[in-house]
Amino acid sequence: MSSAQEIASTDVAPDERFELTRKLTAAVLYAVDREDQAQLADLMEPLHAADIADLLEQINAYDRKRLIQLYGREFEGEILSELDENIREEVIAILNPVVLAEAVRDLESDDVVDLIEDLEEPQQEAILEALEDSDRIAVEQSMSFPENSAGRLMQREVVMAPEHWNVGQVIDFMRESDDLPEQFYHVVLVDPRLRPVGNVTLGRIMGSPRNVQISDLMEETFEAFSADLDEEDVAYAFNQYHLISAPVVDGNGRLVGVITIDDAMAVLDEEHEEDILRLAGVGEESSLSDRVMDTTKKRFPWLAVNLVTAILASLVIAQFEETIAGFVALAVLMPIVASMGGNAGTQSLTVAVRALATRDLTGSNVWRVIRRETLVGLINGAVFAIVMALIGIVWFGSPLLGAVIAISMVINLVVAGLAGTIIPIVLDKLKIDPALASGAFVTTVTDVVGFFAFLGLAAMILL
Amino acid sequence: MSSAQEIASTDVAPDERFELTRKLTAAVLYAVDREDQAQLADLMEPLHAADIADLLEQINAYDRKRLIQLYGREFEGEILSELDENIREEVIAILNPVVLAEAVRDLESDDVVDLIEDLEEPQQEAILEALEDSDRIAVEQSMSFPENSAGRLMQREVVMAPEHWNVGQVIDFMRESDDLPEQFYHVVLVDPRLRPVGNVTLGRIMGSPRNVQISDLMEETFEAFSADLDEEDVAYAFNQYHLISAPVVDGNGRLVGVITIDDAMAVLDEEHEEDILRLAGVGEESSLSDRVMDTTKKRFPWLAVNLVTAILASLVIAQFEETIAGFVALAVLMPIVASMGGNAGTQSLTVAVRALATRDLTGSNVWRVIRRETLVGLINGAVFAIVMALIGIVWFGSPLLGAVIAISMVINLVVAGLAGTIIPIVLDKLKIDPALASGAFVTTVTDVVGFFAFLGLAAMILL
Structure with missing residues (x-):
């Protein structure tokens, strides 16, 4: 049985159209009313962070506060990433500082940037302080790029290899590396001065014998974005050229990060939303959860x-x-x-x-x-x-x-x-x-x- | 220097905002006027198929016809995929049948399906006949699923592995396989009855020693879609759960194909377009190239x-x-x-x-x-x-x-x-x-x- 079917068959999970059911929301609120922490954890456990975020947006502020307090340490950083901005601030204010610190520590650098860039100064600092030194520096560097730029959108975690390596060297390098990014789709080939020269998909690396030159496997379509390029242009290029990930370079053309398609998709989605709302004369960033x-x-x-x-x-x-x-x-x-x-x-x-x-x-x-x-x-x-x-x-x-x-x-x-x-x-x-x-x-x-x-x-x- | 910068520096290519310049269009039309095939080929060579499609949409029908005839055998299948539907039919009618046949043979099955599903019967058949037998069968099977369903959206080329394999077996299998898909991001793990049980990203496979059980590397978030699910729901799930690729199953829960994020992004884009146009009371599928x-x-x-x-x-x-x-x-x-x-x-x-x-x-x-x-x-x-x-x-x-x-x-x-x-x-x-x-x-x-x-x-x- 497929996972979609499994989910549909359990009674309270999102339905087959991936919509939160009223039943689920009611069950969650009932658990909150009875302060039944175990039951709440049970109900929330199968949910994706994006669904939990939707649920938090759909209930009222009073219930939201009680739910978050009861949910306690289970609260993941990804939920924060998925929340509407106006609700996000409210939730961060409710969260216990220890829980908040733990939650943000799990996030990739681009998600932390996305999370904090719209927050007020004190909330920003609380989160930055919670990060480990290396992560905090990465986030602060990203924040030094203009708002809505490729530099803000990129993640700093990049898998790169010198262009003269062969497949075997690349694979061995990856096996030895102990902090590969969660999701990555290309190895970026760089010249001796760290300037990206091409992308190689993981599939082509895996499908090739160890002695093949990695540079022979480069993709035909290759775009590298300047870190200060507008994210709108980045999203357009991803959509137009069907990119899956693309390197970001600094003023000297050196590799500083990578943007992946899911980030570009999020930008495209925001742009569309903005266009629709603006055409209708509704102020920007309007959402259903606005008061x-x-x-x-x-x-x-x-x-x-x-x-x-x-x-x-x-x-x-x-x-x-x-x-x-x-x-x-x-x-x-x-x-x-x-x-x-x-x-x-x-x-x-x-x-x-x-x-x-x-x-x-x-x-x-x-x-x-x-x-x-x-x-x-x-x-x-x-x-x-x-x-x-x-x-x-x-x-x-x-x-x-x-x-x-x-x-x-x-x-x-x-x-x-x-x-x-x-x-x-x-x-x-x-x-x-x-x-x-x-x-x-x-x-x-x-x-x-x-x-x-x-x-x-x-x-x-x-x- | 980054590729984006390189492109910007050449005079006639799309500008730094990835927009076709008037200069380029003018140069192309001038080459067409002079029937200078070599010059035309030179101008078009650096362009991505998506840009060529945009160019064809922006010029008038008379120039379009002359350009296509002069361009001749250089015409790639991908250009057809990128064209607006109404222009696409016109272009297919202009194309020499031999060129058309060659062009469609390069496409993946999902792109062929996307290409032919809106064509009239005779054009559909001309393209189907041009395909090799195995590809034609794949396309015809996809076409048997309802319009706008996951079955139409998926590509049939799937990389799967039995769930009991280890990393080494998976890598060896991929090295030996000689027709891996152009783009793939996961190996789909299947049970003995070919039902998908989970996804493993290529990055995790490459970062793990050969003796690790592949099933230990499965991703936490996993969605499989029924082939008759509406593509709108598929796109929603991709966006909501940040999926990068997901298996498609038939009525018995057996793996029949895989949908990748670029297909989902295209659907999302169409939906947005449709919503904006419908809200404004503009008939669907309106485009600038309509007469x-x-x-x-x-x-x-x-x-x-x-x-x-x-x-x-x-x-x-x-x-x-x-x-x-x-x-x-x-x-x-x-x-x-x-x-x-x-x-x-x-x-x-x-x-x-x-x-x-x-x-x-x-x-x-x-x-x-x-x-x-x-x-x-x-x-x-x-x-x-x-x-x-x-x-x-x-x-x-x-x-x-x-x-x-x-x-x-x-x-x-x-x-x-x-x-x-x-x-x-x-x-x-x-x-x-x-x-x-x-x-x-x-x-x-x-x-x-x-x-x-x-x-x-x-x-x-x-x-």
């Missing part, structure tokens, strides 16, 4: 921006108060034009923001993309113009009203396609994250143009 | 849905034509209430959709989340109510109008928080992708409630 006031504060600025754009739109409407007073049907229909423009603009801008993130929108195709979006707006605009003209005629019995709404629909959908593409591109050129700011700008444009075109045409044609 | 008519058709349905919801909102407004005619300021201000509700609703629903996708929103915390979103709506609603009341008073000199807009703002933001959370959860329960449909429902609710509350209150209070 009410934090959430309120994070969302407020985006709503405030939206209020400003909505007021701009209202100012446009206010210019046509007389027109509306003379023909109230305009008030009924005007949100349709604005809404369709907003929707079409969001479609275009989302595609553009994604393409910029995946680096598929470049100088080579930018004009083709702008032309395409404009044409798409024109065609869809024309179709909906006909639909709306018919609605105008049937509902309000006015062909002229139908014409007004039809023309303004075409105008607004073309503008939506243009604005939805050009605004993200311009923001990107200005080094402003297009995911963050495009929405507000595009909606302002489509609202203003939508109301202005519709009411302006109405004022000219109908009155 | 105008395809794009228009994909976006049309979402705009049509939006039109229906906009008309619903208009019907609400139509009920209050008289109210508006009596007090035209209402027409000026009413879009603000709806727009703020729409924005707040989108914030809540995006957080909920993300949390459902990452399986952080479960039975254990659903009520807490709903309560939180409602409170956030209430607090932000109250703040903006005050702001709007002041604007109502200052702009229109009417405290009563200020009261109307303030009250309706609070109502709509609370409703937005509720609808933005409950609608995705209900859709998810009904097995409808919440990313796909939530937006339309939530906006309908916030539009209808926004206009109804504002105009209804106005009718009661102001007239």
Whole structure:
């Protein structure tokens, strides 16, 4: 029986879709209520640290505190690594200093860096002090690289070999080494000045006779990253070139660490999360475990921006108060034009923001993309113009009203396609994250143009 | 010097952010124009297949065809794997059948499956016929598993060893085997009935003396996936448990293949892309290389849905034509209430959709989340109510109008928080992708409630 099946068959473990069951959470909370340490340990034992972290995030702060205190010394460092940042700080504050020290000592240097970089000074120091000297120095060196850089992402534990060795020498070296990293996938070949020259996968080493030159086994695709490269670029390269691990070099090109695919995957995941949340105007690093006031504060600025754009739109409407007073049907229909423009603009801008993130929108195709979006707006605009003209005629019995709404629909959908593409591109050129700011700008444009075109045409044609 | 630096220093290769430069594209197109095969080969030689695929996507169809024909036999299978689906079909149709056959023969079975599963029957068969018998059978077996399942994702090339072997036996076995997979990270230990019992990393094997029992080196975390499990669940487990590779088993629990992290990363990436595009109401599998008519058709349905919801909102407004005619300021201000509700609703629903996708929103915390979103709506609603009341008073000199807009703002933001959370959860329960449909429902609710509350209150209070 497979492990996935085994897990599914035990009653309280994560279900076959790897989701924490309500039953498990209830059983854990019951054990906490009864202060039954043995039962709690039993329930938690089969869980992966990532699942324990999820469980801690899903219960409330009061239960969380009691659970952690009852769980005591069983608390592993990996759980901390898996926790959402805001819960992590809370948990570190609850943990007994001895337990905390033990927990962080088990972690690899890159995980410790990830853990402490967002903590407040006193918590950072408590953890650094808990580390052994050599680990602390490794962590402090990583912390000396800029935030979100390859240097922060890498682990210092690297398996390297001189490029002139043969397979037998590499294998003997590894057998003799007593602190190989937990996970590694390549031996990095270095020149005499410790500069990486290539990667050899462990599989190829194991599949080759001892007398083969190790440099004959080098992989074709090889990327080495400068330690101050942005982690976003690192993640992109991992994804684009299907890297599994890659060396990191300092300013002199010397090997200082290695980044593995799981770290790159985590960065990619964060970037996606950030993009989705930013596109929706939700403050960064929002999570389900945020408290009410934090959430309120994070969302407020985006709503405030939206209020400003909505007021701009209202100012446009206010210019046509007389027109509306003379023909109230305009008030009924005007949100349709604005809404369709907003929707079409969001479609275009989302595609553009994604393409910029995946680096598929470049100088080579930018004009083709702008032309395409404009044409798409024109065609869809024309179709909906006909639909709306018919609605105008049937509902309000006015062909002229139908014409007004039809023309303004075409105008607004073309503008939506243009604005939805050009605004993200311009923001990107200005080094402003297009995911963050495009929405507000595009909606302002489509609202203003939508109301202005519709009411302006109405004022000219109908009155 | 590192490879990344080397690449950056050559003039036409992808830049230091791994983006194709306009210069490179221009140089390639110039070589194509002059039909200079040698120059083209020189330019393309340093490029990774993924970059060549990007380049092909960024140029227009006419240039693409000429480039591929000039490039001829140099065309590698990996380029096909990296191409967007719609461009892929086009390229396969252009490729000389002999070149195509050679190209696909180099691919691993999972890449061939990925390549052909979206092709039309005749193209599928052309590729299957090009494969060697053993590969074709492997591909056909994978194709027998449901779409988007672990069985389709896995590669059939597995390195396994009986659990009773020792390290020396495993190494000797690998040395003697002459077709080890290109990339593998674990030896899968199996029982006598070929059921996987655990994974051993290559690093641990290489770091251990020959006489150590291989089963003593098994990793603690071990997941085996059933071949018919959804690839989405596979990707989730890889991400959650930091897996690097995992065995796939058939209905009898027997090892049939292995999934590696790069495949899982690709799935995760697709899912994210899908979520972002669906949230924005852009048809699935949209890409920058889609043609105008395809794009228009994909976006049309979402705009049509939006039109229906906009008309619903208009019907609400139509009920209050008289109210508006009596007090035209209402027409000026009413879009603000709806727009703020729409924005707040989108914030809540995006957080909920993300949390459902990452399986952080479960039975254990659903009520807490709903309560939180409602409170956030209430607090932000109250703040903006005050702001709007002041604007109502200052702009229109009417405290009563200020009261109307303030009250309706609070109502709509609370409703937005509720609808933005409950609608995705209900859709998810009904097995409808919440990313796909939530937006339309939530906006309908916030539009209808926004206009109804504002105009209804106005009718009661102001007239």
